[in-house]
Amino acid sequence: MTGDELAQGEPARGSVEEPAWPCSGTVGGVPFVALPPTAVDAPTRDGLIVCWHAFDPPRTEAAMAAALPMTGVPVWRVYLGLRSPDPAEHDYLQLLASTVERAAAELPEVVAALREPLGLGDGAVGLAGHGEGAMAALLVLAEQRIPVSAAALIAPVWRPERVIEARERRLGAYSWTPETLAIAERLDLADRVDDIARADPRLLLVGGASDLLVPVDQVEELRRLLGEAGAASAESVTFRMGHALAAEPGVEPRAPLTAAVSVDAALTDWFRRHLGTNTPKASRPLAVNLG
Numbered sequence: 001m002t003g004d005e006l007a008q009g010e011p012a013r014g015s016v017e018e019p020a021w022p023c024s025g026t027v028g029g030v031p032f033v034a035l036p037p038t039a040v041d042a043p044t045r046d047g048l049i050v051c052w053h054a055f056d057p058p059r060t061e062a063a064m065a066a067a068l069p070m071t072g073v074p075v076w077r078v079y080l081g082l083r084s085p086d087p088a089e090h091d092y093l094q095l096l097a098s099t100v101e102r103a104a105a106e107l108p109e110v111v112a113a114l115r116e117p118l119g120l121g122d123g124a125v126g127l128a129g130h131g132e133g134a135m136a137a138l139l140v141l142a143e144q145r146i147p148v149s150a151a152a153l154i155a156p157v158w159r160p161e162r163v164i165e166a167r168e169r170r171l172g173a174y175s176w177t178p179e180t181l182a183i184a185e186r187l188d189l190a191d192r193v194d195d196i197a198r199a200d201p202r203l204l205l206v207g208g209a210s211d212l213l214v215p216v217d218q219v220e221e222l223r224r225l226l227g228e229a230g231a232a233s234a235e236s237v238t239f240r241m242g243h244a245l246a247a248e249p250g251v252e253p254r255a256p257l258t259a260a261v262s263v264d265a266a267l268t269d270w271f272r273r274h275l276g277t278n279t280p281k282a283s284r285p286l287a288v289n290l291g
Contacts (some may be wrong), residue, residue: 009048012085018121020076024062027113028106031081033065034118039074039272043126046123047075047149047275050111052103054131055095056213056243057250064130066253067245067260072268075126075275076118080110082133092167093160093180096132097187104139108146124149125245126275127201128267130155131214135187141199142192150202150274152267155214155243158189158222166213190225197229202274205234208241234272237266 020036053064061079070077082099100219111125127148129137134156141148157163161184164174187197203226207219216238226234241259244250256264 011058022065023118027110030083030106030110031061032110032114033061033079034114035065035069035071035077035079037074039072041072042074042272045075045275046121047126048111048114048118048120048123048189049073049075049126049128049271049275050107051075051077051079051128052130052133052136054129054133054157054196054243054245055078055082055266056131057246057248058130059250061245061251061254064133065251067256068128068130068264068267070264070268070271073271073275075271076120078118082136091180092164092174093183093187096157096160097183100132100136100139100187101138103133104143105143107140111146115147124275125150126271127151128154128271129156129241130154134158135189138189138192138196138271139259141201142195144195144199147203148199150204150218150271152204152206152270154206154245154263155208155211155219156205156222157214157219160187162185162218163213166215169212189222193222193225193229193231196210200232202270203231203235204266204270205236206266207236207238209238209245209261210241211243213243239263239266 022035024033026284051064053059053061055068058064058067065079074216082103098113125146125148127137135158137151137153138158138166141151168174190262204279205219205223209216219234223236224232239262245260245263246254246257
């Protein structure tokens with residue numbers, strides 16, 4: 001982590017059995033917040049969950065860590081900030097492409113750099129993401145950047161053109177250009193479901209019954225396509241919630257919304273059951289609706 005910064009209450013270096021505290025900093029220029037294993041009813045595992053926030057609340061790594069701490073999962077949880085190469089970029093699709101493609105590309109280096117200071121070995125990696133952050137996770141899976149045991153995707157953005165349609169209903173007509181048309185085509189992950197299924201992770205898709213940006217039927221469609229592509233374990237769960245997991249502006253850490261508490265419980269259970277274990281995969285995709 002040469003040239004990077006690490007801020008924490010106590011040192012995190014050493015074996016995973018040593019006491020550790022939440023820490024934050026940058027690695028490879030990527031801002032992060034890391035929460036140590038704190039489960040009191042399970043032994044610490046040599047694993048890691050990497051989580052990305054969305055463009056909607058929570059909008060930062062710190063706010064995401066507060067909304068979805070997954071306290072009961074006995075591995076480190078690292079929340080990464082999404083960065084655009086051009087901070088002045090305001091077009092949604094250009095910003096989407098620059099952030100998610102960069103996040104996916106830099107993940108192997110980030111994970112490798114975090115293992116030593118967090119006292120990790122080569123344990124299993126899980127991915128989590130919300131909205132655009134879930135698209136970054138899907139790109140990692142499609143491109144098989146690193147081996148991933150399990151992933152949880154909340155209201156995943158996976159067909160950019162549909163997100164634009166939803167945004168148009170709120171913001172007015174979108175001005176398409178040849179560049180943004182090419183981006184929408186390149187990031188349409190319906191064309192990458194075979195690649196994602198080939199990565200063979202255990203997948204949990206989370207939808208919101210009142211989500212207007214990524215409606216629950218789109219979440220279910222992605223689950224269906226993944227199942228048809230051969231994903232052996234692709235489950236879904238639906239909660240009574242919209243798209244946001246935190247109140248506006250969603251930048252600073254705040255007490256979680258009721259919806260976030262429900263999602264946090266679902267992700268905690270999912271990763272406890274599937275990350276770094278030998279649990280047999282489901283023989284067919286499952287669909288579950290809760291709360």
